[in-house]
Amino acid sequence: MKKLILSLIALLVTSSAYANGISGTVQFKGTAPAPEPLSMSADPTCAAAHSEPVYSQSVIVNDNGTLRNVFVYVKEGLEGKTFETPKESIEFDQKGCMYTPHVVGAQVGQKIQIMNSDNTLHNVHSLAEKSKQFNLGMPIQGMKLFKQFDSPEIMVKMKCDVHPWMSAYIGVLPHPYFSVTDNQGNFSIESIPAGDYVIEAWHETYGTQTQSVSVAEGEQIKVSFEFGV
Amino acid sequence: MNIWLRRYTKILTGLTFGLVIAGGLVTSTGSGLAVPDWPLSYGQLMPPMVGGIRFEHSHRLIASLIGFMTLLLTFWIGWREKRRWMRWMSIGALGMVVFQGILGGMTVLFLLPAPLSIFHGCLAQTFFAWLVVLAYGQSKEWQSKEMIRTGVTALKQFLLIAFGFVYAQLVLGAAIRHTHNHLLLIPHLIGALIVLVLAIAILVHVLRHHSAESRLTKPAIFLFALVIAQLLLGMGSFVYTVVFPKSDLPASLSQVFFVTGHQSLGALILAACVFLTARVFRLDPHAGHEKIATGLLRPSGAP
Numbered sequence: 448m449k450k451l452i453l454s455l456i457a458l459l460v461t462s463s464a465y466a467n468g469i470s471g472t473v474q475f476k477g478t479a480p481a482p483e484p485l486s487m488s489a490d491p492t493c494a495a496a497h498s499e500p501v502y503s504q505s506v507i508v509n510d511n512g513t514l515r516n517v518f519v520y521v522k523e524g525l526e527g528k529t530f531e532t533p534k535e536s537i538e539f540d541q542k543g544c545m546y547t548p549h550v551v552g553a554q555v556g557q558k559i560q561i562m563n564s565d566n567t568l569h570n571v572h573s574l575a576e577k578s579k580q581f582n583l584g585m586p587i588q589g590m591k592l593f594k595q596f597d598s599p600e601i602m603v604k605m606k607c608d609v610h611p612w613m614s615a616y617i618g619v620l621p622h623p624y625f626s627v628t629d630n631q632g633n634f635s636i637e638s639i640p641a642g643d644y645v646i647e648a649w650h651e652t653y654g655t656q657t658q659s660v661s662v663a664e665g666e667q668i669k670v671s672f673e674f675g676v
Numbered sequence: 677m678n679i680w681l682r683r684y685t686k687i688l689t690g691l692t693f694g695l696v697i698a699g700g701l702v703t704s705t706g707s708g709l710a711v712p713d714w715p716l717s718y719g720q721l722m723p724p725m726v727g728g729i730r731f732e733h734s735h736r737l738i739a740s741l742i743g744f745m746t747l748l749l750t751f752w753i754g755w756r757e758k759r760r761w762m763r764w765m766s767i768g769a770l771g772m773v774v775f776q777g778i779l780g781g782m783t784v785l786f787l788l789p790a791p792l793s794i795f796h797g798c799l800a801q802t803f804f805a806w807l808v809v810l811a812y813g814q815s816k817e818w819q820s821k822e823m824i825r826t827g828v829t830a831l832k833q834f835l836l837i838a839f840g841f842v843y844a845q846l847v848l849g850a851a852i853r854h855t856h857n858h859l860l861l862i863p864h865l866i867g868a869l870i871v872l873v874l875a876i877a878i879l880v881h882v883l884r885h886h887s888a889e890s891r892l893t894k895p896a897i898f899l900f901a902l903v904i905a906q907l908l909l910g911m912g913s914f915v916y917t918v919v920f921p922k923s924d925l926p927a928s929l930s931q932v933f934f935v936t937g938h939q940s941l942g943a944l945i946l947a948a949c950v951f952l953t954a955r956v957f958r959l960d961p962h963a964g965h966e967k968i969a970t971g972l973l974r975p976s977g978a979p
């Protein structure tokens with residue numbers, strides 16, 4: 448694991464927000480590594496799906512200097528509580544021989560709708576360590592199937608062995624308090640009960656960082672993380 | 677003697693070496709699960725050959741060919757061959773290839789558990805070495821009456837010990853490949869040095885005692901050269917998988933080259949070692965026994 452420069456911290460801003468929540472940004476420190484180009488020549492259908500060069504998603508630094516695809520979630524503080532499994536499914540698409548989204552969260556038992564939008568075949572292969580692994584062929588464009596994970600796990604790696612550049616990560620949690628940083632580096636965990644929590648930020652290349660926070664009734668907390676070299 | 681049977685066995689043995697390389701490429705390119713079903717591939721006999729499927733499905737096609745050819749060989753030998761041990765060798769080959777095919781299917785269906793993959797890799801090389809002996813049994817040399825007398829030699833012992841260490845190296849190498857447990861590199865490296873010493877011992881012994889016998893010098897030199905090349909490929913594999921690991925994106929060409937080459941050359945070393953052993957035992961069957969007759973190992977109490 449890479450040595451992380453741990454940085455902090457929390458601007459604890461009490462706002463007159465409607466409900467309790469934790470939000471913030473993940474900053475990137477240092478110079479962004481040159482994006483690694485992906486060659487899709489092993490499958491002409493994949494190569495034809497992109498007119499622009501495609502890059503590895505293992506580090507994406509946004510234009511505003513923030514880090515994308517960081518999974519931020521409540522690690523401690525919700526023990527003993529149970530949460531309903533959402534009825535709506537998570538969408539997980541294979542499009543242009545890339546996974547969309549690249550990082551996503553799901554609750555234990557929540558249905559994940561896996562789609563193949565490509566006119567080529569994929570095998571969707573879960574490398575879960577705490578749930579049963581699977582490897583399913585999806586040879587037909589438009590094909591959909593549903594899977595779920597039975598145990599919490601940070602993170603379940605998904606990959607395609609037909610197209611070895613394809614990988615994605617699914618954070619599986621027993622509660623709904625998680626978020627993934629967007630193209631502005633923002634995350635937002637909403638409607639969380641008041642209490643003391645440890646939240647963790649996970650990134651596939653830079654590892655994890657944690658912070659302790661207290662959320663009071665009616666309080667919106669701002670937290671920022673900083674990853675980098 | 678049947679010249680076509682002899683040729684056929686040789687061709688099958690050569691193609692099997694190709695299959696060892698093809699199987700190695702599946703692992704080196706990370707394509708072992710590119711086709712999730714077995715025995716069909718995406719429910720078809722011939723899926724689109726793209727990405728990892730190119731490696732996995734080619735491996736399945738070549739394997740089917742070898743399986744079919746081995747079946748034919750067993751029938752052919754059963755029909756034409758009088759020697760019982762040859763018949764049993766061919767039945768053994770058929771049993772191995774069928775078991776190997778099922779094992780390959782299991783690695784796919786159970787998502788590559790390391791023990792199955794290691795077993796599949798080791799059985800592949802065992803099958804190849806087995807065919808080498810079978811092909812040698814079919815050769816003119818084996819079936820001639822000729823023998824050479826070399827006197828008491830340590831060569832047989834050297835060869836059998838070398839075989840044991842080469843086989844252990846194969847198991848260790850397969851374990852490193854499929855578990856990525858870098859601790860195993862230490863015994864693998866020690867094993868490599870022992871194999872090197874043994875290859876040198878065999879070469880020196882042959883050159884000193886049988887320098888006029890090219891049937892022994894050539895394979896001994898070949899074995900030694902393979903071991904040297906193998907050390908270089910092993911270093912390359914180490915550099916590209918341990919020193920500069922590249923886990924996420926497709927494996928680099930150099931990594932695929934060194935790792936597959938190292939594994940395939942390992943199969944060739946095993947086969948060369950087995951061949952030379954078989955040849956020494958065939959050409960000089962009495963060497964070693966003379967020890968009992970003439971010297972140290974005389975049963976006690978004998979005059």
Ligand SMILES: [Cu+2]
Nearest residue numbers: 569607609610
């Ligand atoms: Cu794919």
